[in-house]
Amino acid sequence: MNIVSFGGGTNSTAMIIGMYLHKIPVDLILFADTGGEQPHTYEFIRVFNAWLDKHGLPKITPVFYTDKDGNRLTLEEECFRSHTLPSIAYGFKKCSLKHKIGTQEKFCNHYPPCVEVWKSGCRVNKYIGYDAGETRRIQHAAAIDEVDKKYEKHYPLYEWGWDRAECVRVIERAGLPKPGKSSCYFCPSMKKKEIQALWENNPELFQRAVDMEHNAADSLTSIKGLGRKWSWESYHDEFIEAQELEKAQLTFDDLFPEAPGGCLCGAPCGCYDGQIKNRISLAGRARSGIVPRPAA
Numbered sequence: 001m002n003i004v005s006f007g008g009g010t011n012s013t014a015m016i017i018g019m020y021l022h023k024i025p026v027d028l029i030l031f032a033d034t035g036g037e038q039p040h041t042y043e044f045i046r047v048f049n050a051w052l053d054k055h056g057l058p059k060i061t062p063v064f065y066t067d068k069d070g071n072r073l074t075l076e077e078e079c080f081r082s083h084t085l086p087s088i089a090y091g092f093k094k095c096s097l098k099h100k101i102g103t104q105e106k107f108c109n110h111y112p113p114c115v116e117v118w119k120s121g122c123r124v125n126k127y128i129g130y131d132a133g134e135t136r137r138i139q140h141a142a143a144i145d146e147v148d149k150k151y152e153k154h155y156p157l158y159e160w161g162w163d164r165a166e167c168v169r170v171i172e173r174a175g176l177p178k179p180g181k182s183s184c185y186f187c188p189s190m191k192k193k194e195i196q197a198l199w200e201n202n203p204e205l206f207q208r209a210v211d212m213e214h215n216a217a218d219s220l221t222s223i224k225g226l227g228r229k230w231s232w233e234s235y236h237d238e239f240i241e242a243q244e245l246e247k248a249q250l251t252f253d254d255l256f257p258e259a260p261g262g263c264l265c266g267a268p269c270g271c272y273d274g275q276i277k278n279r280i281s282l283a284g285r286a287r288s289g290i291v292p293r294p295a296a
Contacts, residue, residue: 001117002125004029005104006060008041008182011129013048014167015157016057017174019127024156026057030107032100033062035074036184039202044179051176063103075099075184076212085216089188089226118150126151132163186212188226195232196239206232 004019006012006029019026029052031045049059067073075095079085087094108114108124117124130137138155145153157167171178183190185198186209199206210233213225225231 001113002027002127003108003114004127005129006031007129008037008045009129009179010164010167010171011131011157013044013176013179014131014162014170015127015129016052017170017176018156018160018162020055020057022156022160024127027113028111029058029060030104031060031062032103033064034076034095034099034184035064035072036076036186037182038180038185038198038205040180041182044177047177048179051174061107063107065099065103076186076208079186079212080215083216083219085212085220085223085226086184086186086188089223089228123148123150123152125154127154127156129157130155131157131167132161134158185209186226188228190226192235195227195235199236206236210236 002025004012004016004026006016008031016026016029045060052059065073065075075086088096114124130141135158138158141153145151162170168178181194185202185205190198195206198209209226210231213220213231213233223229225233227235
């Protein structure tokens with residue numbers, strides 16, 4: 001019984017393609033859906049499912065967390081109910097353990113083919129997408145894998161010597177688009193450029209993340225927001241303010257079109273007297289709204 005843990009990103013996608021190329025059977029592909037993945041991940045899953053079906057592989061099986069009554073509970077809903085942020089914001093990994101690892105484990109515990117393997121005294125083969133550049137992660141997992149009585153862990157990307165760059169090439173050769181980064185749209189581990197891309201491409205999701213910060217405000221004592229030491233809202237506001245200030249700056253040519261690229265003496269020497277220096281300073285402040293624009 002071969003199970004693939006699919007994360008929705010580059011490595012796990014390349015691993016599945018590689019298993020097909022190496023003729024390693026794939027019986028089940030599990031994707032733990034927190035309910036908060038970014039739109040590009042859900043779109044890629046749709047495209048990848050078509051590729052899997054075309055190549056005779058099983059489609060991706062989504063699994064998700066349910067409450068004690070059996071109702072689905074997304075990570076976003078859980079955070080709003082508890083007035084907290086994802087646990088990784090506080091330095092823990094409970095959100096991943098609960099909504100990703102735990103949901104896959106629960107599914108397998110009730111999946112007849114897995115149950116049959118365990119009843120026979122064997123272990124289920126689980127394939128994980130750590131690439132050739134992730135030696136430390138594999139070494140860290142070795143001790144846990146050794147005593148795991150339920151799963152035989154395999155790291156084919158590492159065994160094949162495929163690093164991240166090779167994974168990208170394999171996906172391209174398969175005719176598939178490169179997957180975007182797989183993460184919740186409100187993940188505290190997102191980099192600033194990824195947060196910026198979120199508010200530019202999916203402003204409604206960015207606003208929901210800010211609403212999550214507001215909802216958790218009363219319980220934030222050790223951190224300030226999803227950025228831990230800073231809130232996403234404050235980062236956004238400061239970024240926009242800096243952009244507006246940059247647009248307000250005047251160049252020398254803006255101030256003195258009669259001497260483009262040089263100075264008022266007519267030569268490209270860059271000299272100026274105190275009066276001109278003051279004019280530049282005042283004009284720059286005027287454009288930014290600090291003082292009135294001086295008369296010409």
